[in-house]
Amino acid sequence: MKTYPYSLAATLVAILTIPTARADYSSTVIALNPVAYYRLNETTPVPGDTAANLGTAGAIGTAFYINTPLHQAPGALVGSTDTAVGLNGTSQRVGTPFDSSISPKGAFTAEAWINPAVSGATFSPLACFTEAAAPVGRTGWLIYEVAAGFELRMYDGITSAPTVDITGGGAPVANTWYHLVVVYDGTNASFYVNGAPSGSPVSAAAFAPNIGGPFSIGARSDGAFWFAGYADEVALYTNALSASDILAHYQNGTNPSPSQAYNSLVLAGHPILYYRLNEPDFAGGTPVTAANLGSLGAGADGSYEAGAITGVAGPPFAGFGAANTAMSISSLAGDVVIPDGLPVNTDTFTITCWF
Numbered sequence: 152m153k154t155y156p157y158s159l160a161a162t163l164v165a166i167l168t169i170p171t172a173r174a175d176y177s178s179t180v181i182a183l184n185p186v187a188y189y190r191l192n193e194t195t196p197v198p199g200d201t202a203a204n205l206g207t208a209g210a211i212g213t214a215f216y217i218n219t220p221l222h223q224a225p226g227a228l229v230g231s232t233d234t235a236v237g238l239n240g241t242s243q244r245v246g247t248p249f250d251s252s253i254s255p256k257g258a259f260t261a262e263a264w265i266n267p268a269v270s271g272a273t274f275s276p277l278a279c280f281t282e283a284a285a286p287v288g289r290t291g292w293l294i295y296e297v298a299a300g301f302e303l304r305m306y307d308g309i310t311s312a313p314t315v316d317i318t319g320g321g322a323p324v325a326n327t328w329y330h331l332v333v334v335y336d337g338t339n340a341s342f343y344v345n346g347a348p349s350g351s352p353v354s355a356a357a358f359a360p361n362i363g364g365p366f367s368i369g370a371r372s373d374g375a376f377w378f379a380g381y382a383d384e385v386a387l388y389t390n391a392l393s394a395s396d397i398l399a400h401y402q403n404g405t406n407p408s409p410s411q412a413y414n415s416l417v418l419a420g421h422p423i424l425y426y427r428l429n430e431p432d433f434a435g436g437t438p439v440t441a442a443n444l445g446s447l448g449a450g451a452d453g454s455y456e457a458g459a460i461t462g463v464a465g466p467p468f469a470g471f472g473a474a475n476t477a478m479s480i481s482s483l484a485g486d487v488v489i490p491d492g493l494p495v496n497t498d499t500f501t502i503t504c505w506f
Contacts, residue, residue, distance in 0.1 A: 176470040177444070180503075186495060187445040189453055189487065192476045194462035197455040198436030199484075202236075202245055205418065206386070206425040214247040214366070214426055215458050215484035222432045227264035227328045227383040230407030233414075236368075236428040240268065240379025244369030245428065248481035249361070253387070253423055254279065254291075256360045260388040261292075261333040262397075262417075263368070264404065266381040270325040271298045274378040275371040277331065277385070280306060281364040282373040289313075291361030293371055294331060296323050296378065300349075303333055303342040308359030315358065317342040319349020328383075330401045336391035346401030348394065365483055366424065386417050387424040396420065433457070441487045451493055458484025466505050477505075 180188055200219060204212035216222075221237030238244060247253065265276045273295055280291030289306035292315075296302075299322060305315035319342055320329060332343040339352035364372030368382050384404070392400075403409045403416055417425055439461065441453035455461065458481060465477040480486060 175472055176468075177472075179470075181444060185445040186447045187443050187451050187489070187493070189441050189443060190475070191441060191461075191478045191487070192465065192474075193439060193441060193455070193478075194476060195439045197439045197459045197461055197485075198434075198457060200430075200433035200457045202426045202428055202430055204247075204424055204426065205414070206422040208253050208423040211250055212247055212253050212424045214245050214368070215481065216430070216433065217244050217246055217483060218242045219433055220245070220369070222430055224381050226429070227266065227330075227381075228404050228413050230409075231413070233383075233427060234429045235264075235266075235381045235383035237381050238369040238378055240274065240377050242377065244367055244374075244377065245382070245385075245426065246368070246370075246372075246483040247366040247424065248483055249363050249365050253366065254361045255387070255389045255423075258337045258389065258391045259333075259335050260390065260392040261386070262388075262392075262400065263331050263385040264328055264383040265296075265301075265331055265378075266328045266383075267296050267323050267325055267378070268380040270323050272379075273297055273376060274380075275367075275376040276369065276378040276380070276382060277333075278367045278370070278372045279361045279364060279387075280372050281362050282371070282375075283308075283362075288359075290359040291364060291372070292333060292335075292358075294333065295376065298322060301329065301331055301342075301344055303340070303349075305335070305340055305355055305358050307357040308362070309357075315340045315353050315355050317349050317353060319347075320344030325380075328381075330404060332392070332397050332400075334391050334397070341394075343394075343397050343401075346398040368426070368428075383428055384413065384417070385424070385426045385428065386420075386422040388420055388422045390420075392420065447493060447495075451490060453487040453489045456484070456486050456488055459486060 200216040202214040220243035223234040224237040226235040278293035288310040300320040304313035334341040340355035439455040443451040460479040465475040
């Protein structure tokens with residue numbers, strides 16, 4: 152057996168035990184010759200059709216205009232030039248993705264001005280609830296427009312039947328503004344239409360707060376019972392407004408010369424969400440491209456849609472590289488659209504993704 156000096160033997164061992172070098176993640180994927188490969192690491196901001204939240208929750212309460220509704224329609228406030236949003240009753244709404252910090256677990260007040268385009272149909276102009284599958288029931292609350300008036304329903308998280316059901320305001324008249332307010336004080340629920348209570352408060356001891364649905368203007372939270380008409384001045388508070396506060400809001404909004412601007416009156420109540428819904432038409436801006444690194448080349452480039460957020464932190468693993476980023480999407484808006492007609496029809500394929 153041949154021997155080596157100690158120093159040489161140590162050198163050989165060191166060489167033999169060096170780990171095999173590995174390619175980074177993107178190089179590994181490209182080596183597999185994918186037809187389409189989107190790193191989604193673009194950082195250019197994507198133009199968004201959003202409704203600003205003026206409430207205390209700030210940017211976390213930013214809402215999305217879904218499917219480009221009508222912007223800057225005539226608003227609810229008498230004597231004001233402030234505008235509202237128009238909704239088509241089939242696909243358009245304004246929604247705020249669910250976050251537990253903006254889904255009150257105790258007392259709350261929800262307020263909106265609503266103008267139905269159709270009388271007697273069943274629509275949901277305002278909702279904050281979760282449509283859950285058995286054995287878990289519905290949670291949260293919603294408002295329907297029905298033939299007899301406006302209907303508040305609240306749920307207990309056990310069944311699909313409402314534990315609170317209050318209807319008020321009389322048969323809705325098309326093309327008429329209504330001021331709707333839901334109040335839950337932690338024990339009882341009340342419903343106001345145009346500043347007036349719809350009967351006495353009703354026990355809501357079994358109420359279960361919304362556990363996952365978006366705060367939705369113009370449809371139920373699960374995207375059903377779309378509302379046709381206009382919506383304006385929507386607010387959510389984490390306290391129960393008094394009957395006098397609610398009446399004051401209605402009287403202010405219907406006064407052509409109020410002593411205080413309506414928005415300052417609402418903000419004085421410190422809502423967590425407040426949408427004036429007066430944003431200008433969505434111009435779209437310059438599209439942001441999601442580059443395809445696969446063999447189909449630029450013809451398969453994708454396009455980021457409104458609501459997508461670029462430049463967020465990607466997977467925290469060394470193989471992705473320090474500068475790697477990802478895209479963020481919400482439960483309501485934001486995606487990447489891939490062109491139709493790509494030559495990818497096959498009965499064998501592989502798709503990989505990091506979520």
